[in-house]
Amino acid sequence: xxxxxxxxxxxxxxxxxxxxxxxxxxxxxxxxxxxxxxxxxxxxxxxxxxxxxxxxxxxxxxxxxxxxxxxxxxxxxxxxxxxxxxxxxxxxxxxxxxxxxxxxxxxxxxxxxxxxxxxxxxxxxxxxxxxxxxxxxxxxxxxxxxxxxxxxxxxxxxxxxxxxxxxxxxxxxxxxxxxxxxxxxxxxxxxxxxxxxxxxxxxxxxxxxxxxxxxxxxxxxxxxxxxxxxxxxxxxxxxxxxxxxxxxxxxxxxxxxxxxxxxxxxxxxxxxxxxxxxxxxxxxxxxxxxxxxxxxxxxxxxxxx
Amino acid sequence: xxxxxxxxxxxxxxxxxxxxxxxxxxxxxxxxxxxxxxxxxxxxxxxxxxxxxxxxxxxxxxxxxxxxxxxxxxxxxxxxxxxxxxxxxxxxxxxxxxxxxxxxxxxxxxxxxxxxxxxxxxxxxxxxxxxxxxxxxxxxxxxxxxxxxxxxxxxxxxxxxxxxxxxxxxxxxxxxxxxxxxxxxxxxxxxxxxxxxxxxxxxxxxxxxxxxxxxxxxxxxxxxxxxxxxxxxxxxxxxxxxxxxxxxxxxxxxxxxxxxxxxxxxxxxxxxxxxxxxxxxxxxxxxxxxxxxxxxxxxxxxxxx
Numbered sequence: 001x002x003x004x005x006x007x008x009x010x011x012x013x014x015x016x017x018x019x020x021x022x023x024x025x026x027x028x029x030x031x032x033x034x035x036x037x038x039x040x041x042x043x044x045x046x047x048x049x050x051x052x053x054x055x056x057x058x059x060x061x062x063x064x065x066x067x068x069x070x071x072x073x074x075x076x077x078x079x080x081x082x083x084x085x086x087x088x089x090x091x092x093x094x095x096x097x098x099x100x101x102x103x104x105x106x107x108x109x110x111x112x113x114x115x116x117x118x119x120x121x122x123x124x125x126x127x128x129x130x131x132x133x134x135x136x137x138x139x140x141x142x143x144x145x146x147x148x149x150x151x152x153x154x155x156x157x158x159x160x161x162x163x164x165x166x167x168x169x170x171x172x173x174x175x176x177x178x179x180x181x182x183x184x185x186x187x188x189x190x191x192x193x194x195x196x197x198x199x200x201x202x203x204x205x206x207x208x209x210x211x212x213x214x215x216x217x218x219x220x221x222x223x224x225x226x227x228x229x230x231x232x233x234x235x236x237x238x239x240x241x242x243x244x245x246x247x248x249x250x251x252x253x254x255x256x257x258x259x260x261x262x263x264x265x266x267x268x269x270x271x272x273x274x275x276x277x278x279x280x281x282x283x284x285x286x287x288x289x290x291x292x293x294x295x296x297x298x299x300x301x302x303x304x305x
Numbered sequence: 306x307x308x309x310x311x312x313x314x315x316x317x318x319x320x321x322x323x324x325x326x327x328x329x330x331x332x333x334x335x336x337x338x339x340x341x342x343x344x345x346x347x348x349x350x351x352x353x354x355x356x357x358x359x360x361x362x363x364x365x366x367x368x369x370x371x372x373x374x375x376x377x378x379x380x381x382x383x384x385x386x387x388x389x390x391x392x393x394x395x396x397x398x399x400x401x402x403x404x405x406x407x408x409x410x411x412x413x414x415x416x417x418x419x420x421x422x423x424x425x426x427x428x429x430x431x432x433x434x435x436x437x438x439x440x441x442x443x444x445x446x447x448x449x450x451x452x453x454x455x456x457x458x459x460x461x462x463x464x465x466x467x468x469x470x471x472x473x474x475x476x477x478x479x480x481x482x483x484x485x486x487x488x489x490x491x492x493x494x495x496x497x498x499x500x501x502x503x504x505x506x507x508x509x510x511x512x513x514x515x516x517x518x519x520x521x522x523x524x525x526x527x528x529x530x531x532x533x534x535x536x537x538x539x540x541x542x543x544x545x546x547x548x549x550x551x552x553x554x555x556x557x558x559x560x561x562x563x564x565x566x567x568x569x570x571x572x573x574x575x576x577x578x579x580x581x582x583x584x585x586x587x588x589x590x591x592x593x594x595x596x597x598x599x600x601x602x603x604x605x606x607x608x609x610x
Contacts, residue, residue: 141481141513141516141517142478142481166474168477168509168512168513168516169471169476169477169478169505169506169509169510169513170477170478170513171474172473172474172475172478173447173474173475173477173478173479173481174478176446176447176478191545200474201474201546203546203548203551204473204474204546204551204554205474207473207551207554207555208446208473208474208475210555211446211473211555212446220555221576221578224548224551224552224578225548227548228547228548232547238543238545239545240496240543240544240545241506241508241509242533242537243508243529243530243532243533246508246509246512246529247529249509249512250512250515250516250525271526273526273529
């Protein structure tokens, strides 16, 4: 935290993967109480803004108020890309609390650029100070990113951000594409630490942007050192594109589908990747895990024929 | 080998990193005698062509003849990008032996696109059936790749290839840029296994191209399985962008300079990355390791002032 702040990282998100209140038996327990982490981060930071993530339906007003009391200056409010409307009161509350707000449109590949822009516009109308295109499954190609940034630019007055995952090895490539299309805010993590194959690797992005003459305000050597000597030793395993992560990136489905597809594949004698490809085609969304058995059964019958 | 062949990989290079005859105390010993490996590969392969790498000055006519006798169908002849002229007789011999030939222009970022195209044209005139742009230091940005592919396309009649390293996290992004600019041959390795931060990851590239509707002839599931179950368990450590690899990608110098810069940095109290940045500016090439002490001394004096 201190190393990131000293290197000049402008915003540091302190959050469970499912945001405020996300630590639970269902979503995975945090090792340390989140409010303690936020309080410590806010005390330590001299320059960086401290942000928290909030998923409507998981985090509540109570936790947002607590997080504000513990020192956050920004809240990132995340919804499925087609459900921006569930975030209206959360933006309202955040604004009442005097927080800077980010709208976070997850699984953004599932909508057309124009549809996504409409959802982004909703978030702007609720009070989002920035709207992020979030490639949750790491499945976008550079052109997908460019098309979406351009579509959002056409309708928004607020800045546009981009959040990549590296499942197709394109976290850096897509981040560059986003910047070239007009995005001004890019999420990143040292050593790429994050779900799937990880996120855009901060120190690499800083190096690339420096080479391009784009000033980030982040000291390259300091962020490289923080990644090498602080973050790397803390990681259980490095971020790589393995078979599971590539399957998610290739099919563009929710990573939570993977386990279910493996179970169903075993039951029906079908390659789980075939199941996920078909689920991707049918644009299954979270909550439609029951489709997995249907698809597995269909594929199994088709094979039998 | 067999798994790559069965998955449909069209060409498999069997080589020491320094090519035929590269196994030595100076360059690192191979664990198995190279000719045995080539012979075994040629026997096993049913569809893939077997290729070897040859660096004029390291590998000789004798080894090329031996490799041909052991079953190679293709030789990749590699020179520093500004020294294509040293490869003339090697192309001649390869053609006499009835081999398909690839020209391999290493450290290709060090020449302007137009200068590089002239070197590529030389290789074509010697008999290269394909010419590769080789980003040995993993330092190119997508636009650098595009500019070079376009420059080569303007002057060559033979196809153009691209060989990436992932030091800036751009192996996949740059490979896509190369293809979009007109390159038809892309080097890759499963799990990215290769020097520095590794090469373009085969199974990821196949997935991405499949998503783009570009047919590679490689079976995605088979190559994913080969990477996961055969190559990954053989690797000592995964390919990541660590501090050293990023330093090479950022500065664009020879990876062999890194060790010398660290020694010199310690001696003169200078950050080795500062030394390498300056060497990159001065466009030092292999053999100019003595510049390192000069640069370190200059930087140290400048600091003292």
